[in-house]
Amino acid sequence: MRKEIMKKERIIEQKFQVNFQFNVLFTHNIFDVENSILQQLLSENALNTSKALVVVDGGVKEAHPMLLTAIKDYFKHYNKSIALQGEILIVPGGEPAKNDETLIKSILDKINQFGIDRHSYVIAIGGGAVLDAVGFAAAIAHRGVRHIRIPTTVLSQNDSGIGVKNGINTYGKKNFTGSFASPYAVVNDATFLTTLDDRDWRAGIAEAVKVALIKDAEFFEWLESESEALANRNMEVMDELIYRCADLHMQHIRTSGDAFEQGSSRPLDFGHWAAHKLEQLTNFSVRHGEAVAIGIGLDSAYSHLKGYLDQPSLDRILNLMAKLGFDLYHPQLSEQVIQGLEEFREHLGGQLTIMLLDAIGHGFEVHEMDEEVVLEAMKYIKQYSAEKLEV
Amino acid sequence: MRKEIMKKERIIEQKFQVNFQFNVLFTHNIFDVENSILQQLLSENALNTSKALVVVDGGVKEAHPMLLTAIKDYFKHYNKSIALQGEILIVPGGEPAKNDETLIKSILDKINQFGIDRHSYVIAIGGGAVLDAVGFAAAIAHRGVRHIRIPTTVLSQNDSGIGVKNGINTYGKKNFTGSFASPYAVVNDATFLTTLDDRDWRAGIAEAVKVALIKDAEFFEWLESESEALANRNMEVMDELIYRCADLHMQHIRTSGDAFEQGSSRPLDFGHWAAHKLEQLTNFSVRHGEAVAIGIGLDSAYSHLKGYLDQPSLDRILNLMAKLGFDLYHPQLSEQVIQGLEEFREHLGGQLTIMLLDAIGHGFEVHEMDEEVVLEAMKYIKQYSAEKLEV
Numbered sequence: 001m002r003k004e005i006m007k008k009e010r011i012i013e014q015k016f017q018v019n020f021q022f023n024v025l026f027t028h029n030i031f032d033v034e035n036s037i038l039q040q041l042l043s044e045n046a047l048n049t050s051k052a053l054v055v056v057d058g059g060v061k062e063a064h065p066m067l068l069t070a071i072k073d074y075f076k077h078y079n080k081s082i083a084l085q086g087e088i089l090i091v092p093g094g095e096p097a098k099n100d101e102t103l104i105k106s107i108l109d110k111i112n113q114f115g116i117d118r119h120s121y122v123i124a125i126g127g128g129a130v131l132d133a134v135g136f137a138a139a140i141a142h143r144g145v146r147h148i149r150i151p152t153t154v155l156s157q158n159d160s161g162i163g164v165k166n167g168i169n170t171y172g173k174k175n176f177t178g179s180f181a182s183p184y185a186v187v188n189d190a191t192f193l194t195t196l197d198d199r200d201w202r203a204g205i206a207e208a209v210k211v212a213l214i215k216d217a218e219f220f221e222w223l224e225s226e227s228e229a230l231a232n233r234n235m236e237v238m239d240e241l242i243y244r245c246a247d248l249h250m251q252h253i254r255t256s257g258d259a260f261e262q263g264s265s266r267p268l269d270f271g272h273w274a275a276h277k278l279e280q281l282t283n284f285s286v287r288h289g290e291a292v293a294i295g296i297g298l299d300s301a302y303s304h305l306k307g308y309l310d311q312p313s314l315d316r317i318l319n320l321m322a323k324l325g326f327d328l329y330h331p332q333l334s335e336q337v338i339q340g341l342e343e344f345r346e347h348l349g350g351q352l353t354i355m356l357l358d359a360i361g362h363g364f365e366v367h368e369m370d371e372e373v374v375l376e377a378m379k380y381i382k383q384y385s386a387e388k389l390e391v
Numbered sequence: 392m393r394k395e396i397m398k399k400e401r402i403i404e405q406k407f408q409v410n411f412q413f414n415v416l417f418t419h420n421i422f423d424v425e426n427s428i429l430q431q432l433l434s435e436n437a438l439n440t441s442k443a444l445v446v447v448d449g450g451v452k453e454a455h456p457m458l459l460t461a462i463k464d465y466f467k468h469y470n471k472s473i474a475l476q477g478e479i480l481i482v483p484g485g486e487p488a489k490n491d492e493t494l495i496k497s498i499l500d501k502i503n504q505f506g507i508d509r510h511s512y513v514i515a516i517g518g519g520a521v522l523d524a525v526g527f528a529a530a531i532a533h534r535g536v537r538h539i540r541i542p543t544t545v546l547s548q549n550d551s552g553i554g555v556k557n558g559i560n561t562y563g564k565k566n567f568t569g570s571f572a573s574p575y576a577v578v579n580d581a582t583f584l585t586t587l588d589d590r591d592w593r594a595g596i597a598e599a600v601k602v603a604l605i606k607d608a609e610f611f612e613w614l615e616s617e618s619e620a621l622a623n624r625n626m627e628v629m630d631e632l633i634y635r636c637a638d639l640h641m642q643h644i645r646t647s648g649d650a651f652e653q654g655s656s657r658p659l660d661f662g663h664w665a666a667h668k669l670e671q672l673t674n675f676s677v678r679h680g681e682a683v684a685i686g687i688g689l690d691s692a693y694s695h696l697k698g699y700l701d702q703p704s705l706d707r708i709l710n711l712m713a714k715l716g717f718d719l720y721h722p723q724l725s726e727q728v729i730q731g732l733e734e735f736r737e738h739l740g741g742q743l744t745i746m747l748l749d750a751i752g753h754g755f756e757v758h759e760m761d762e763e764v765v766l767e768a769m770k771y772i773k774q775y776s777a778e779k780l781e782v
Contacts, residue, residue: 013412018408112564176533254406
């Protein structure tokens with residue numbers, strides 16, 4: 001018996017690589033018939049007419065009353081090579097898109113109904129939440145149909161929309177259900193940014209500050225020098241911000257060696273552990289970028305209080321955020337937020353890994369957070385915000 | 392206007408590789424406490440006690456009345472390093488596992504309830520259908536928790552269980568919803584094969600004949616020489632068959648350059664277009680391996696009738712299948728099956744791509760099937776089977 005159990009057993013070792021490739025294209029007026037970028041994308045690898053299902057964020061439709069007509073006209077104009085499938089599907093924008101599992105079902109219904117296959121397209125036009133939900137549906141239909149993202153917010157154009165993650169919120173947990181999947185392509189159309197409300201315009205800038213803080217001191221200085229232009233909604237400066245921020249995020253994915261995050265390290269999630277919890281505690285009335293701004297402030301203050309980051313650097317960080325118009329404090333930023341550490345660890349899996357700063361432009365990781373000092377950092381931020389308000 | 396639309400726009404090119412790695416271990420009596428393979432697997436990358444959720448195929452539980460006790464005792468014995476989470480979840484075996492979406496939900500419920508994270512484990516013990524369904528749930532929870540497969544049938548040990556696909560049947564379509572995901576590890580325990588009924592024992596051999604036909608003439612000859620031993624349920628010969636068949640499948644995934652099947656080519660799906668349709672038409676009363684055997688016979692006859700494969704080779708193929716005890720004809724093998732071609736194309740996406748044979752051990756691809764000749768091939772198989780029965 002023993003002998004049989006322990007006899008030299010065989011092993012086959014499997015090891016392979018999968019290549020992923022996609023482009024992020026920057027354009028204006030994507031659905032103007034004179035702009036053939038999307039038509040070219042859809043037909044570049046096609047033997048026949050390319051079928052595309054189009055899903056639009058309800059908020060974007062409201063802001064651009066002519067959008068649906070423009071999309072239909074665009075497909076009509078190029079009807080030799082591309083074919084719109086059925087009616088354009090309108091879905092609720094913002095976090096509700098990710099909180100409603102029936103949305104996934106309704107997209108899968110359409111994918112089935114119109115015979116969208118692994119060489120057909122699901123195009124999503126909207127903010128990060130809509131892209132995350134549609135992207136998940138596209139990723140699991142036929143084990144992945146081609147997915148083109150047209151992000152319409154600063155946040156989705158410079159961060160979430162150009163990455164390789166999708167997901168929805170289930171069990172009250174952010175992104176509990178989702179997958180890693182490379183989009184077929186991303187098209188950043190600056191035209192959509194013109195109608196953003198001030199909150200969404202500003203919120204997306206938080207991820208640029210974040211990536212600058214952990215990776216690129218020069219970009220941080222540029223943000224300081226352009227903070228007024230950004231606060232005043234200068235479009236050209238925003239174009240440049242999005243390009244540089246997207247580029248830094250994409251470089252990270254390309255060079256990290258762990259694009260599908262099999263380890264516990266999540267450097268791009270600087271400031272995010274508190275942000276996720278704050279979004280949840282406020283029932284998403286605080287938007288992701290706004291929460292990230294608060295999370296950045298908190299973890300920067302923590303970095304300083306633990307002696308890693310000097311006072312002038314912390315001052316520069318908080319002042320930049322304030323200049324950009326961010327609230328750095330929220331009444332819910334209290335003890336309960338600290339539970340976010342364990343939830344963040346659980347979502348990453350394995351060891352708690354938190355990015356901190358030892359200089360502007362340089363992050364480093366720790367595996368423990370001192371809860372007393374986190375509470376002190378909260379007080380520091382509260383105090384800073386109160387003084388700002390008095391001025 | 393025109394100028395703005397057409398101005399030189401920017402592009403960021405993204406390109407990265409993701410590395411996947413897992414082992415297929417061959418063993419006996421995996422839950423004997425003297426066999427530490429599973430304990431080693433679960434704890435090799437762990438900082439703390441490893442949490443594992445265990446899901447068992449109802450059919451396997453029936454066939455091995457002591458299994459649940461053995462699993463619990465195993466975890467108790469190694470409780471310093473591994474911890475079973477909650478009750479062992481029993482799920483229906485066979486295709487029903489893939490036809491019921493609520494199964495995915497119940498596994499996700501447990502993953503949430505027990506805090507299974509990206510460094511914890513979901514272990515599935517069962518046939519290919521159960522592994523496919525559990526694997527899908529594991530792949531989408533937290534964007535992928537670690538999944539260990541313990542396949543219990545010939546088919547799942549030599550083919551489906553050692554691959555990188557999962558999925559469930561939705562909209563009445565096989566694997567409509569699913570993903571590509573690498574398991575954390577696969578453990579093939581030969582002990583489970585001893586209780587298989589004759590149909591399941593035999594069914595799994597079809598995939599070995601398939602991979603031999605398209606890739607390895609020497610393996611085909613070995614199958615011919617061992618056909619009697621296999622029909623008589625010689626365990627040692629079956630061990631060898633599974634090892635060689637798994638090895639060929641894994642080599643293919645490793646060297647194809649398209650492990651996640653982004654193209655339209657699906658060489659390992661020789662004989663599968665008709666098989667999928669036949670399973671569906673018979674409401675899965677024909678098992679996958681049985682259907683694949685019929686599909687192999689059909690596409691071999693087609694290869695011959697189109698002039699690609701010589702008569703002696705076709706005879707050898709059909710005779711081997713008959714010797715192994717396969718039925719090569721089914722009353723549902725008629726015109727309706729031909730719809731399977733379009734469904735197969737849709738699932739693959741893009742161009743129809745079908746593997747045919749020009750010799751034993753060598754497949755080649757075509758992009759068109761002559762429906763008249765498919766019908767002739769069906770008649771040929773019907774005739775062959777009738778003659779076999781008369782003998």
